[in-house]
Amino acid sequence: MLRFDGIFGQGSGQIPARRRIAKAILTLTTEGSGATSTTGGRFYRLTIPFTESATWQGLGNGIQIGAETIASADTDTGGQVAAFGTRSFDVTTSLRAWQAGAANHGWAILNPGARRWSFRSSDWSTAAERPMLTVVLDH
Numbered sequence: 681m682l683r684f685d686g687i688f689g690q691g692s693g694q695i696p697a698r699r700r701i702a703k704a705i706l707t708l709t710t711e712g713s714g715a716t717s718t719t720g721g722r723f724y725r726l727t728i729p730f731t732e733s734a735t736w737q738g739l740g741n742g743i744q745i746g747a748e749t750i751a752s753a754d755t756d757t758g759g760q761v762a763a764f765g766t767r768s769f770d771v772t773t774s775l776r777a778w779q780a781g782a783a784n785h786g787w788a789i790l791n792p793g794a795r796r797w798s799f800r801s802s803d804w805s806t807a808a809e810r811p812m813l814t815v816v817l818d819h
Contacts, residue, residue, distance in 0.1 A: 681730055681743075682706075682801075683786025684813050688779060695779065700818040704775040707768045708799040709809040722753035725774055726785035736788075743788045754787075766809075775815060 688695050695701065706723075728739075728748050736742050743749060754773040771787075778784040800809045 681726065681734065681736070681786060681788055682811060683726075683730070683784065684811075685784075687775075687784070687813070687815075695775075695815055695817065697779065701772060701775050701779060701815060702818045703770070703816040704772045705768050705814045706771045707766060707812040707814065709766050709804075710799045711764050721757055721789040721791040723755040723757075723769065723771065723774065723787045723789055724749035724753050725777065725782065726788050727783070729783075729785050743790065745790065749788050749790075753790075771813070 686694065688697060690696060724743075724745060726743075726749055730739075739748060745751065754777075755769050755771055757767070757769060774787065799811065800806075802810050804810050
């Protein structure tokens, strides 16, 4: 699960409600569990809030597509992803939905395969390797 809070508003670094989002890119630094590649995952917008300490297992039966998430993925990692390294994903659909009024509860990134896919989180010691959201606005 991953979420960026406070991304819309009139404050510094926020996206104004009336500015059209041209593109939104999420960059993650991935790290596998000894594999050279993994199947990655699909990005589903969550329909329920979660706390920073929440886990997939801690949500009862886990995260179920269509129950705790929207029914279809907004983005896919595109098949195989390197187990180690930086990858970027187009999350424009999600950002536009949140800007239009859908609740921003972040994403559940669900792996359709049996392999674990990990990425560095917001508390990683090296800031450059933490999740980064880049948003380009139309003029």
